[in-house]
Amino acid sequence: MSTESALLSILTEKIRQDALILPTLPEVAIKIRDVADDPASTLHDIARVVGTDAALSARIIRVANTAYNSRSATIDTVSAAVFRIGLRAIKNVAIAMALEQLFISSNPIVKSCLRRVWQQSVAVACASIAVSEEYLLTHKSSPVSRDRLALAALLHEIGALPILTEAEIQAPDQISTKFLNNVIEKVSCTVGVHIVRHWNLGEDFAKVVWQWRNGAFQSEQVDYLDFVRLGYLYYQKTQFNIDVKEELEYYVDKGAINSVDVFMSHEFTNKLAQERLLYE
Template identity: 40%
Template sequence: MSTENALLTILVDRINNDTLVLPTLPEVAIKVRQAADSDDVNLIQMSDVISQDTALSARMIKVANSALIGRSVKASNLHQAVTRIGLHRIKMIATAMAMEQLFVSNNELIKSYMDKAWKKTLIVASHSMAVMELYLKNNKQNSLNRDSNILASLIYNIGVLPILTEAERHHEVFANPSFLAHAIQKLSGKVGGSILEAWEFPDEFVEVAKNWANPSYRPKEISYIDFIRIGAILEGTLQVSDKSAALQVYINKGIIPSLELFGSDEYNNLVDDVKTMFD
């Protein structure tokens, strides 16, 4: 059996037997989610929880000052940021912002793969959020939520993490990077769904992780998967033979008005604004 097939067999067996080691939700995200679920938490207490993580605190201030929140007066501290974002939105946004903490490794080669995966995720997420923002601007009557889309856009490819971690134990596979790409393409959806189920995320997020890259999964109603797929097509993560034709699907579905959208200043300014939240 080839090295590639051996590793693939190991991965499949561990997934099927529920023995694949899955990443745990970052500690700060757990604390924020627990606090948000408490009936008596207030804004000051939530600020105290978030302030325990310096990087997350800075990122929450950026979120509060972004076009996604849309306030003219800027927040200058964490309490102002939490007040502006609001308790009902903090749970989603803080969880999303903490995701970067998972894409780390002490192995230089694995670290380079994780860095690349995270950067691609950010580009996809920036497009997804920008498209969502403009869609909601023109379609106010719908069940979609921009905060849920932020989280979905940053966890959609979470399944790559255990695959990279498992591959780290078999250094010889890195002689063939195309195999690693194949393993991720074949298994990351199922792994990602397992991770989010283990984290007790709602079904809509599990669905995103499991099916965003599955070409046979075509939801009739507009869903978060549509926005992630648009971002993935634009970034190149979702490889298609004809980008324009692939995006035409979303014109027909009423999500985007035309391909000219992606060349507009309004759209590109939104994408840039989203990207600054992660700088």
């Protein structure tokens, strides 16, 4: 049995037995999420939670002075930063920082693969938000929310984490980038569903993680899955020079976007640049 087949067998069996070690969302991210999702919470409540983490505080202040500056005076306190950028950005920056801390390894090949997965996740998240902007502005009753879309896109490949951890344990001297990418492509969606359910993120997230690779599955109405897939199409186009016009035509017909040239519009590029600043 090949190393890849052996690892796939181990992963499949651990998934079946519910024995796969799943990553834990860091405490500060959980607190931020809970406070941000509580209708009774205020920006003062968010500021207090952010202030308990020095690294997060520094990131929030920097974001407030870059992505959300708009020629305003420079700020240097967490409270002022929170009031400038608001709940959505705070929540997304906090969870992104927490997730990034999970993408670590001492194995150079695994480390490189983790970096690639994280960079893809951020790129897809930024593009998903940017490409959804016009739709959400003109469809006020859409169930899609920007903050949940950003997080769903950021988590679309979260299933890679336990796979890479298991590969490092089972075959540290036999893995290659190609080997890891093949395994991720085959089972990351299955593993990812277990993670988002373990984190109680909701079935809309589970749907994105489970189905984003499955082109045969299409939802009837425009939803999170459509925009995450559009974000991934942008990633494919820019990273691998893949022609995605045919796929974009489908989304024009569905009503998610207005044109196959959406990625070249000023609105898209400006919004994309602003979103990227949240993760730098």
